[in-house]
């Protein structure tokens with residue numbers, strides 16, 4: 047496992063390779079919300095400010111929006127290719143959302159986690175339920191709410207990347223999506239992006255310090271106690 051590089055989980059006295067080195071398996075930070083509440087916006091900000099978290103790039107059969115880049119925003123697949131990945135177990139979770147297929151490629155996530163990196167997911171409640179069954183201990187689930195229904199519609203419209211029909215379809219599903227908020231650990235009302243980002247970073251920092259996530263802690267404490 048890679049040596050920890052941040053003071054967030056390197057205790058005082060930690061030296062690379064030393065017995066008291068603390069490492070941890072990465073955690074899986076899930077963001078869900080009704081469409082347009084701000085997951086993509088917050089994810090980009092978090093990724094720009096935290097170099098220990100990696101985005102899970104989903105596969106989808108939805109067509110690219112203007113400006114979206116294949117391999118960065120999504121891997122855009124044909125339905126046949128998506129089905130092949132799903133049927134060969136290459137997806138950690140998958141769901142049909144707004145009539146398109148979406149899924150999380152397994153390999154990249156497993157590699158990142160075992161290297162001690164955290165992974166950020168922008169997925170819906172169906173995918174979150176599936177991850178909860180397979181990776182409950184690693185999962186941190188955050189649900190974003192818009193401040194008002196009017197704000198949500200305005201955000202979908204000002205994003206200006208979807209047709210009126212698509213905006214209408216997404217608004218009509220928002221209430222159902224929101225009904226799943228009770229399945230999440232944390233709720234952020236995304237009024238102000240800077241404020242939401244600060245809260246998201248605080249959640250991440252606290253979750254990284256959870257005792258059960260730290261490997262090597264028992265040895266560290268043993269060494270410490272022996273030296274007393």
Ligand SMILES: Nc1ncnc2c1ncn2[C@@H]1O[C@H](COP(=O)(O)OP(=O)(O)OP(=O)(O)O)[C@@H](O)[C@H]1O
Pocket residue numbers: 079080081082083084085086087088201202204205206236237238239
């Ligand atoms: N706190 C905020 N205040 C005002 N506008 C916001 C806020 N957060 C995001 N937005 C804007 O709302 C629009 C939708 O945001 P974004 O694309 O991040 O939503 P999303 O949850 O990722 O949507 P989807 O589920 O459809 O992918 C964007 O134009 C974004 O700039």
Ligand SMILES: Nc1nc2c(ncn2[C@@H]2O[C@H](COP(=O)(O)O)[C@@H](O)[C@H]2O)c(=O)[nH]1
Pocket residue numbers: 078079080081085104105108139140141143148149150168169170171172173174
């Ligand atoms: N279960 C999954 N849901 C996903 C995945 N990737 C994205 N999504 C969710 O789909 C909707 C629509 O996204 P959009 O980019 O078309 O606006 C949104 O709720 C995403 O969170 C995935 O891999 N699995």
